Amino acid sequence: MRRTPLPWLGMLLLAYLLVPVAAFFVRLPGTDWKQAAAPGVGAALWLSVYTASIATLVIVVLGIPLGYLLARSRGRFAHLIGVAVQLPLALPPLISGILLIFVVGPYTRLGRLFGGGLTDSVTGIVLAQVFVAAPFLVIAARSAFAEVDPAAEEVAATLGHGRLARFARVALPGAAGGIRSGVLLSWLRAFGEFGATVVLAYNPNALPVFVYVQFSGSGLPGTTIPVLLTLGAALVVLLLADRRPGGRGLLRRRPSVLPEPVAPTAVAGPLLELSVRAHVGGFRLDVDHRAGARRLAILGPSGAGKSCTLRVIAGLLTPDAGHLRAGGADLLGVPAERRGIGYLPQDSSLLPRMRLADQITFGVGSDPAVAAFWARRLGIDGLLDRYPDQLSGGQRRRAAMARALARQPRILLFDEPFTGLDTPVREELRLLLRTVTRETGLTTVLVTHDPVDAAMLADEVVVMDGGRVLQAGPQREVFARPASPAVARLLGVRNLRPGHVRDGRLVDGDLTVTLAAPVPDGPATWCVRPEDVRIGVSPAPGRAPATGDAGYAGGADAPAVGAVVRDVIHLGAIAEVVAATPAGTELTAHVPALGAPAPGTAVRLTVPPGAVTTWPRGT
Template sequence: MPRVLPALAALLSLYLVAPFLAAALQANAADWRGADLAALSRAGLVSIASATLASLLVALGGIPLGYLLVRVPGRGMALLGFVVQLPLALPPLASGILLLFLLGYASPLGRLTGGMLTDSFAGIVLAEAFVSAPFLIVAARSSFAAVDPALEDVAATLGHRPWAVFRHVSLALSRPGIQAGLLLTWLRAFGEFGATVMVAYHPYSLPVYTYVAFGSEGLPAMLPILLPAVLIAMLVMALSLRRRAPVAARQAAGAAPVAMRAPSPAVAAAPEQPLDFTFLWHRNGFELDVAWQTRASRLCILGASGSGKSATLRLLAGLDNPDRGTVTLGGEDLGARPAHARGIAYVPQTFGLLPHLAVAQQVRFGVGCDPERARVWTDRLGLSDLLHRLPVELSVGQQQRVALARALSRPGRLLLLDEPFSALDATLRGELRDELAAFQQDIEMTSILVTHDPEEALLLADELLLLDGGRVLQSGPAEAIFRRPANEVAARLLGARMAAAGQAVAPHSIDIGGGILLEVAGEALPIGPIRWAVHPGRVALAEAGGHPATVIEAGPVRGGRRRLLVRLGDSVFPFDANPGLSHSQSVRLSIDPASLQVWPRQMLDLPTRH
């Protein structure tokens, strides 16, 4: 800790404590017998009651206003957020004068109410509400801004209606900050003098009574009057600072253990349910134009960052609305349904775990959660010993398993996974990919995975949709697309590191120059010029046979393998070999016909839609 920090903190602390010490030293000189306890009590009750009522009124509108200022974009809301905080910057007397223009006898509102809004208890409440409201609005706005919108999205896809999402997610997570804002609002209202004395001099509130007593009796009479105000403020602050068990801890402690058992018929293979969607969507200069018809149950949307993958997933979930589009699943039109009514489970990149709920509550958070399914998936995903833990106490891999268990624990028809492995290291990534591949065989939901990793796509999907710049490059069976990408952009999305030129000379044979002919699996090729690629890890050394090649460049050893550039015929491409191979060494290579990617050269720059 920098040495200057304690010194500066001590200096300000001393200044804030000193007035209380100075007052305590004058206790013997105070005129305790001259205090009008009846008048003092009335003023204290007026201040307590008016501050409480003003705080309730502010809370009624201030909490929703803080939420809207965060969630509703636009210059109008930004201007509103600026204006409603102005009472913080105004002198209290100026606030009182402004209120007189609104509430005074000569104002339209004053004439309408017969002057009942000034020099009355109602006037005190209105004055205190005006000057104290910004404290709650600022606190609520900051608290809601700290809530990840993805948590609200997940709650909606788990069947919660908008009011339930606000209550169980947004408000629940913002509660500590809002409670602090309410405390500041009450204390500000309780101590308000300037606006109150302008709007409602009578009946006396405690600050106004203190001012009147000081003017007539002087400083020695102030201690008996100040003491109740200090004690009330201290009591309110003490109550607000009382140590309580955190909400999450209380919920975790009260969570009933979930009895675990082996998978049961609640887990079944996914039935065939055709998916058909078309979306046209514009946002901030980006246009998404996507369409897909498929009957497969394991699907993947593959594309680079910014291609529109996550946007497509959100449109499917109903979290965003297209400018034009339709979506049907199993013949049912989902497009007109809100997110909570679509029966879609959504797992965002961050997993969307609610930080104030333990694992048991996370898994059962979905509306209509089936306890049987929850038991099955909690056990299957290895969570039975973690039920009372909070998300912060879980590893990244455990958090992902909780998110999957929650998504699978309620009846649903479509499981949306938005890059679920992006935050994982390579080892854990591989393990969880294999686990998800196994789980996909046991779930009765169609799954759509969004990723930019072609290995994930080929492992976890039977059909692919390739996106680039908001447009569909290609769609269809995964293996067919891998072997026959529509163009070079598609090939690179599918893992092609370097592309080379060649000539298709037979339906399953390409000439790459130098008398080298490579066999190609898959659909028959039209005779003519082509481009081709092969993954570096799918080329092998051949002890006998194979094709003669020359190593022209050797890279460093990484992970027990050396990346080499080899020349084969007229083509140069990368090859992962053992560390013993060196530069300028002749080798013979074997290339599996099923590992070659081939596409017509003339379609290089022509995106296609299937």
């Protein structure tokens, strides 16, 4: 490896930082302790510890909420406040002291109100310390709160926790490590504060002022003990501040026990009626749907507005106008914590420092016996003592589900519940969810971009794009008759092709299908599902069969067209066969895997008229 000067440069600075401390300790054995023990050092040390502790207490009470607000606020104003909070760090402490004189000095209103007691007093020392030390905690708290996933607080809201409880039980524990460092550093800064203190409160002497007075009077010997004490305090505080957070306590905790499982009382979820308009940033949501079934899926591409719709239902996004009814009762005026709606966001948002047993009983009004029922039903009852980072992705989803179900909600919302899971886990969880949603009678709304999820977990489908509903209705109907090519595309319909309708017949290259119902002439988009395309091997392999040779593959009702197999994809029991006609019309057909033709085989394709859907081009 080529040598670079970088380590040497770094080492030089490190030496410059440490050598003065080392030099102090080298000289320490030769200290004349009689001369060093200047009278008043104990009182000065006590005063500094005392005032720094009071100042830190004030900073904690006011600075943690400010750090939280800054972490959760957006926009220019919040940014400006964030910069302003750091001002005391940028100013020389002497200047900070002078600025404080303008507010608490003896001739100001405040100063007169307190009879001049805000300067040259213990209060003055505390005021100076708060001013210079507060930014350390506010900055640390803001960064620590910014690391706490806001989705965890939102979920806590849907679990019945009000604002203060969310702050105390979700945000504060999540940010505890960073806040602890901020508190310790603030204390240290307050303890060592000199510049602002000499201006605002020269008397009585806190330790740094005492050291200065000693140094001015008798030189270095009188400073030995204060320096020693200050170095000791700094070392202890820095070591405490650097301790890694996230420890789970030295004491072994007792195993979690839940009561005997009790099945929840059966409920019939309400039917939802949604008509809302909302703005989220520059995005406009305009959704209308009156559900005719309890199990609903919202399907659409990324950015369609699916999650926003779900958040409106959960009470986490307030629309500009409209209404939201559940079984006739209006929900829009009800805050999230009182809607009684279970909400599972894209990630499971479990709380990092909580064991599974506590997670699933975290909701307000959760019934531990019902939580135990769901833990068993969802197969996580053996993991009650685990923390979220000791669970797999699938187990975390199950835990989040049990947590929501333990409150016995009547409505349960799932936002992409299978994202990021391996295929077998996904399949297993999907089947479990299908069983649970069918047996509970709950109203469920599933957000997904996967048509298979919608087919398995919903009786009714709402297809969305661009913040609007493109089509809604019973799942089978929507899948069988997409209202437009866009919907067909979102439903994953294969064989979506351009064609032409002429005299009641669809023409696409050399494929002609007589349509079952009359359709206006003109350019069209058409589709047929792969499972409806029939395929048969040509009687004379290698010879391109004649177009329109009726009846070979599909029976007498539909004409067949010759084609050659381009590709075959085996998907377990079925195979996907891609075949193209001589004119280039390419269709995909699903056939039993056993007996699927090999690539290059000449085949005949039949498209039954009843299986074709057409739309005038441009819809």
